[in-house]
Amino acid sequence: MKQFTDGISAILSSATQIPAMLAIAGFFAAPALAHHSVVGEFDTSREVELRGTVTKVEWYNPHIWLALNVIREDGRLESWDCEMGSPNQLIRLGWKKTDLPIGTVIRTRGNPARDDSKTCTTRTVTLDDGTPVFSRVGRPE
Amino acid sequence: MKNRFLALLRIFGAIIVSLIWVNASQAQAAPDIPRLVSGKPDFNGIWARPYVPDMFAAGNGRNQFGPGELPFTPAGRENFESYNPSDGDYTGACLPFGLLRAMNSPDPIQFMQTATHFALLYEQNTWFKVINLDGKDHSTGVPTWFGHSIAHWEGDTLTIETREFNGRTRLDTVGHPHSDQLVVNERFSLRDRDTIDYEVTITDPVYYTKPVSNKRVFTRQTDFELIEYSCEENNKSLWEGRIKVPRYDD
Numbered sequence: 001m002k003q004f005t006d007g008i009s010a011i012l013s014s015a016t017q018i019p020a021m022l023a024i025a026g027f028f029a030a031p032a033l034a035h036h037s038v039v040g041e042f043d044t045s046r047e048v049e050l051r052g053t054v055t056k057v058e059w060y061n062p063h064i065w066l067a068l069n070v071i072r073e074d075g076r077l078e079s080w081d082c083e084m085g086s087p088n089q090l091i092r093l094g095w096k097k098t099d100l101p102i103g104t105v106i107r108t109r110g111n112p113a114r115d116d117s118k119t120c121t122t123r124t125v126t127l128d129d130g131t132p133v134f135s136r137v138g139r140p141e
Numbered sequence: 142m143k144n145r146f147l148a149l150l151r152i153f154g155a156i157i158v159s160l161i162w163v164n165a166s167q168a169q170a171a172p173d174i175p176r177l178v179s180g181k182p183d184f185n186g187i188w189a190r191p192y193v194p195d196m197f198a199a200g201n202g203r204n205q206f207g208p209g210e211l212p213f214t215p216a217g218r219e220n221f222e223s224y225n226p227s228d229g230d231y232t233g234a235c236l237p238f239g240l241l242r243a244m245n246s247p248d249p250i251q252f253m254q255t256a257t258h259f260a261l262l263y264e265q266n267t268w269f270k271v272i273n274l275d276g277k278d279h280s281t282g283v284p285t286w287f288g289h290s291i292a293h294w295e296g297d298t299l300t301i302e303t304r305e306f307n308g309r310t311r312l313d314t315v316g317h318p319h320s321d322q323l324v325v326n327e328r329f330s331l332r333d334r335d336t337i338d339y340e341v342t343i344t345d346p347v348y349y350t351k352p353v354s355n356k357r358v359f360t361r362q363t364d365f366e367l368i369e370y371s372c373e374e375n376n377k378s379l380w381e382g383r384i385k386v387p388r389y390d391d
Contacts, residue, residue, distance in 0.1 A: 036233035037314055040226025041383045060375035062235075062266075083378070088248065088264065088368045113383055114227060 094139035192247030217348030229387025239310030
């Protein structure tokens with residue numbers, strides 16, 4: 001499993017539970033096409049891997065935001081907010097907000113915010129079984 | 142009398158042959174492209190274009206071709222090396238992208254064209270730019286985010302020169318700078334009914350030692366319309382302080 005550094009390592013310790021399948025999930029989804037410089041807000045030299053339950057999907061421009069209850073190893077929950085690309089891009093690929101119902105368990109890889117708030121920009125998002133969701137390669141038929 | 146008739150016949154024949162040759166040449170130079178009633182190429186439509194986050198990279202070799210070099214002046218290099226979007230990101234703050242950042246955006250664009258005007262409708266942030274095609278200077282003298290454009294036709298190529306930028310924008314996502322001396326030359330040519338060859342050249346003697354060009358291919362899209370795009374609607378990153386509004390000295 002990838003080695004992580006700095007203050008988010010506690011959260012990332014739960015990454016050991018993430019199957020290897022997730023490590024190759026980058027194949028399925030290109031990075032979000034941001035409307036601005038990602039590196040100003042997020043630290044692309046660090047990675048975050050999260051497994052959690054979706055509590056809210058904000059399907060608005062300029063970015064979709066997913067609110068997550070992240071399940072830590074010790075059983076505690078942490079609230080995270082993670083951004084995706086524009087909904088316009090996903091709409092044209094056939095995705096709808098309802099394709100990710102509240103309560104769904106997802107896994108995501110991305111980059112954490114520079115201010116160490118529990119915020120990230122996503123690189124990949126999958127269902128718990130590794131199926132890509134809101135992927136930029138399109139919605140499965 | 143007979144000789145005069147034959148001479149007229151030869152002249153008439155030469156005219157016919159010339160017309161056929163001219164038409165054949167035009168057909169070879171510009172195959173099957175849509176045209177307005179005026180005869181000018183018709184760019185109306187929705188177009189997909191490549192995302193260009195770095196105008197100086199070599200490009201993908203498919204639908205984007207960049208210079209592969211970065212001819213900074215010392216001032217240009219100093220500006221770029223000191224740029225930190227964490228200190229202020231005007232696009233993240235939903236300020237106008239400016240002409241270059243808008244043209245470099247990955248979102249689709251719609252062109253609406255009449256005999257007198259050419260309008261660029263950017264899905265990105267639902268912005269637009271309208272250019273008079275009379276070739277005259279309509280500047281108000283006030284520098285703007287998208288600059289002031291003067292357009293003219295070079296044969297079937299629509300050529301647009303834009304100046305009078307306010308100097309508050311950057312050329313691309315990675316943050317290459319430009320000064321208020323920037324001049325942008327754009328050339329739009331229909332390769333065929335569904336393909337535009339687009340070339341943009343930037344000239345900025347303050348930050349670059351020579352003009353730099355970038356070529357792209359735009360592809361017609363017929364299976365969707367533009368979608369509203371509000372940059373302000375859910376810009377949580379700005380509201381929560383992770384993106385900062387840049388401070389301008391003036």
